[in-house]
Every structure is written in structure tokens, then in C-alpha cells.
Amino acid sequence: MISKKMFDAMKEQIKNEMESAYIYLSMVAYFHSRNLDGMAHWMRCQVHEETIHAMKFFDHIINRGGEVVLLDLKQLKLTWKNPLEPWKDAYAHEQFITAKIHNLLKVARKENDYTAEPMLAWFVNEQIEEENNTDKVVRQLEMVGDSKEGLFMLDRELGTRIFVAGSPFDPAAYNLLQ
Ligand code: OFO
Numbered sequence: 001m002i003s004k005k006m007f008d009a010m011k012e013q014i015k016n017e018m019e020s021a022y023i024y025l026s027m028v029a030y031f032h033s034r035n036l037d038g039m040a041h042w043m044r045c046q047v048h049e050e051t052i053h054a055m056k057f058f059d060h061i062i063n064r065g066g067e068v069v070l071l072d073l074k075q076l077k078l079t080w081k082n083p084l085e086p087w088k089d090a091y092a093h094e095q096f097i098t099a100k101i102h103n104l105l106k107v108a109r110k111e112n113d114y115t116a117e118p119m120l121a122w123f124v125n126e127q128i129e130e131e132n133n134t135d136k137v138v139r140q141l142e143m144v145g146d147s148k149e150g151l152f153m154l155d156r157e158l159g160t161r162i163f164v165a166g167s168p169f170d171p172a173a174y175n176l177l178q
Pocket of ligand 1: 017020049050053093094097130
């Protein structure tokens with residue numbers, strides 16, 4: 001049985017991961033409105049991935065006899081001044097999520113929750129990729145500066161992202177997520 005402290009921290013993390021999905025969905029809309037369909041596609045994949053992250057915590061609680069209660073999501077930022085800004089926000093958001101995951105691991109250690117630790121270790125590694133992916137685009141956009149050609153090429157490259165996992169609501173999808 002999961003402890004109350006661990007349960008509360010994971011419940012909060014379901015909200016954080018769903019907020020990630022919601023923020024990135026808002027970026028999908030922004031990028032489409034600027035005809036940056038490659039960036040929109042990349043973010044659509046990310047929305048999918050974040051929903052899987054939330055469901056990992058959701059199912060972990062359920063599988064350990066807890067009852068999930070969903071919390072309110074925070075108000076979204078809906079628009080940005082230029083294509084660089086959402087990527088900067090995405091990177092800052094991933095750093096925020098990393099701190100939350102580290103805090104969850106701290107709670108697990110305090111609670112002697114050996115069952116939660118391997119799952120949280122997966123997230124610790126995952127956050128390296130999550131931060132790196134968004135930070136890399138920030139640095140590439142900074143390199144490109146005001147070049148329309150550079151922005152176009154980067155947009156095309158981001159449009160090639162392949163996301164293999166199935167439905168976020170099918171636990172089998174987790175195994176496909178590396
Ligand atoms: Fe769930 O890793 Fe991004 O937010």
C-alpha cells in the first residue's frame with residue numbers, strides 16, 4: 001500500500017504532467033497559427049508523451065491500491081512574441097519538472113518506498129532527454145537568429161519527429177517509450 005505522503009506527491013505529479021501536455025498543446029496551436037507545422041508536429045508528439053507520463057503515475061497509484069483524485073490545472077499562457085519564446089518556456093518548464101521528479105525521489109527515500117524508486121529512476125533519466133531536447137532547439141533558434149531560411153529548415157527537421165508509442169491510456173504504450 002502506498003503511503004499518504006507518496007500518494008499526495010504522485011497525485012500532484014499527475015497534475016504537473018497533464019499541465020505539461022496542456023502547455024505544449026497550447027504551443028501546437030501557436031505554431032500552427034505561425035505556419036510552423038513542423039514545430040507543431042513535434043509538440044503534438046510531446047503532448048502524447050506527457051500524457052503517457054501522467055498515466056504512468058496514475059496507474060502506479062491504482063496498482064498499489066490508491067484512488068486517484070485529479071487536481072485543477074493552472075491557467076495557460078496562450079501566445080508568444082516569436083517562435084523562440086515557446087521553446088524557452090518549454091525548456092524552463094522541463095527544468096521545473098526535473099526538480100519535481102527529484103523531490104518525488106526524496107519523498108520515496110524518506111518513506112522507504114522501494115516500489116516507487118525504480119519507476120522514479122526512469123523519470124530521472126527521462127528528464128535528461130526532456131531538458132536536452134528543448135534546450136537544443138533554443139540554442140539552434142538562437143543560432144539561426146532572424147534568418148527565415150534557417151527557421152524554415154529547422155521547422156522541417158522538427159517535423160520529422162517519429163513517436164512510436166501507442167495510446168497513452170494503454171499501459172503497453174509505456175514499454176515503447178524509451
Ligand atoms: Fe513529463 O517530461 Fe516533460 O514535462
